[in-house]
Amino acid sequence: MSEQVRDGRVLRGDQTRQAVMSRAVRLASTEGLEALSLGRLAGDLGISKSGIFALFGSKEELQLATVRAAIVIYKQTVVEPAAVHPPGLARLWSLCENWLRYSHDRVFPGGCFFYSVSAEFDARPGAVRDVIADSGVSWIRMIEENVDAARRNGELRSDTDPGQLAFELIALLEAANANSVLHNDPRSYVRSATAILSRLQADGADAALLPARHSFRVDA
């Protein structure tokens, strides 16, 4: 096989993989990871089932690749833009705001990808559950670390409990997503952002480091 032919095959493989992942993350966010099947994706995309099988090998590999693709999108949308701020209160608020935008703007059509698949896999031990759980733990740690940095920076009260505050902030974020997805309630994001700003101020947040008002509107 010439170098050029091999490159061409690798390129087509990459393009197929990208097309499959793009479809798979959208499908899993509305119908769950169990709804992914090699046959269905092949049919939706008009490519051969054997071509998808060659790339992913098994349903579990396809589910794992889908979760990893969703994690990449999540990092690009929520985590990386917040890194323009130093660790502490400004980055903490930026992570929360980016998360609400990520859910609100339906980066995944079913709302937060991880909300959709977490309940599905919580009671099914295995590699897929582990990757989902690990990504959740990493997110909790990131929020806790920024609470702790804010506390050490003097941007939050010195007796702020990072685990407790992170628990409450993430509770408010997830409730916005769940209420929007389940009840189509347009007030969810406003209520969540309002509560998060109040909660940070209750722990002594320096108002100069937070926006005077959040950017979510009921008709947004």
Place this chain on the structure above:
Amino acid sequence: MSEQVRDGRVLRGDQTRQAVMSRAVRLASTEGLEALSLGRLAGDLGISKSGIFALFGSKEELQLATVRAAIVIYKQTVVEPAAVHPPGLARLWSLCENWLRYSHDRVFPGGCFFYSVSAEFDARPGAVRDVIADSGVSWIRMIEENVDAARRNGELRSDTDPGQLAFELIALLEAANANSVLHNDPRSYVRSATAILSRLQADGADAALLPARHSFRVDA
């Protein structure tokens, strides 16, 4: 058919129905409503598939009956015991505390039944989704009504926003369940109960109407 034979058949039908529902709510709370099948339940319970079919008719009917059975258990465990208190702050706290106990004590083995099945059905229009969504709306209304009663009783500040406070309280409850189920974190219930008591006090709750400390412990 004699009266006695008919009564006997109705009784056996009721017993079968109860056995099927008992198994179905447990199974759905861990694996989801899609995991329910007439054949699987028949196999698990050692009864004929045609016997279950005669009682439920279709998978959708079986799913609907399962959700309704879970609603009955939820009302008995969470809602009815709180009715010993008059509408207002005491009933509000009782609803929250009963909900945390219901999740903590695994009344359903997969944690809150409605958390488990909500994400599964949020994007599948139909009768099952509607019953799940309606039960969620009823719960939100009940919390809002008790916040409003507490406000009118003078047990919370007069400018308390029932929709906002109910959103936050339910966010904290659901986060306890989700963290316990997904991350097996024993601190979830303590953090949730702590946050709820603080949040009620932030809106001016009369401390005499709330317990000095909640009853959740990390090792509970």
